[in-house]
Amino acid sequence: MPGVWKIYEQGGPENLVWENEPKGRVGARHVLVRHTAIGLNYLDIYQRSGTYPVELPTRLGVEAAGVVEKIGDAVTEFSVGDRVAYAGIGGAYAEYNRVLASRLVAIPDAITDEVAAASLLKGLTAAYLMLRTFEIKDGDTALIHAGAGGVGLILTQWAKYLGVRVVSTVSTIAKTRLAYDAGAEHVVVYGQEDLVANVMKFTERAGVHAVYDSVGADTFRDSIDCLRKRGTFISFGNSSGLVPPVDLQMLMAKGSLYMTRPSLVDYISDPEELKELSGELFALIEMERLTISVNQRYPLAELPQAHKDIEARKTTGSTVLLP
């Protein structure tokens, strides 16, 4: 029987349990996918640790690539043997998963399974942040936190492709090189340098048009102070902890700011939008406008170590787990 990682209780990586489960029946609109590469995402840490609530027991992991092994009677879009990927669907830390056909995307020939698993969730996130949440444009300035991380590297390259001038943040000098290579014009090592002063200097005291903040608690206050009047604060993650409740009046006091807290699920639940955004992402990868850095690979059996490493901020770029 194929193996899956599950949790019965939220907590540390030691709570991850490897079990064998039958492949099960494939529903009429479902596809059975044999995984070839699985993406590691910070979201998995929130679900494992308890930052986000989950129904227990549960399988974890939300992104994978693989091959269609079986299709349900009503599935017309895919055939056995097709290469497919998915993002935002539970149960990905496993050798197999059953997925609704409407939530799958076909992997183009020029893209490997590993790159698909390393880029789909993170790249769809960059896609909606760049194209839907706030229409950032050529010549605008942006602050992107965790610029050497999985989403950070893709988001920075995408912003650069659109002509946006990016300041990014990282936690170590060693990580600055990756952020610069992705297209950041200025990189600040947070904790060691004054972020607001650096951003104000970079923008000639105006502040940036948009802040893309996935760090949360630790960066919130500075992020707000880096915005120009009528700038937009996009809080899309909380790797350092949840952002505290916000006083609405503060948005007026700081210069008529906008604020949003988006989630990928709300941008890809419509299969047409999923197709559009994944099309944009794969096209940029194929055109070599986006390079996906798979900087860590672990056997699926070593998942707890992968969790420890991403939480300890030891990883850069994308991480894949190989069954």
Ligand SMILES: NC(=O)c1ccc[n+]([C@@H]2O[C@H](COP(=O)([O-])OP(=O)(O)OC[C@H]3O[C@@H](n4cnc5c(N)ncnc54)[C@H](OP(=O)(O)O)[C@@H]3O)[C@@H](O)[C@H]2O)c1
């Ligand atoms: N809302 C959405 O739709 C959506 C979708 C996908 C991802 N996300 C969010 O985007 C962020 C990036 O996701 P990812 O999977 O690509 O992860 P990642 O960026 O590869 O890893 C997280 C990074 O956060 C930084 N960080 C800052 N403070 C931290 C702390 N106290 N503990 C651990 N890390 C800290 C670290 O970079 P430094 O060491 O350089 O600080 C770390 O490498 C996450 O917050 C995730 O939840 C949101």
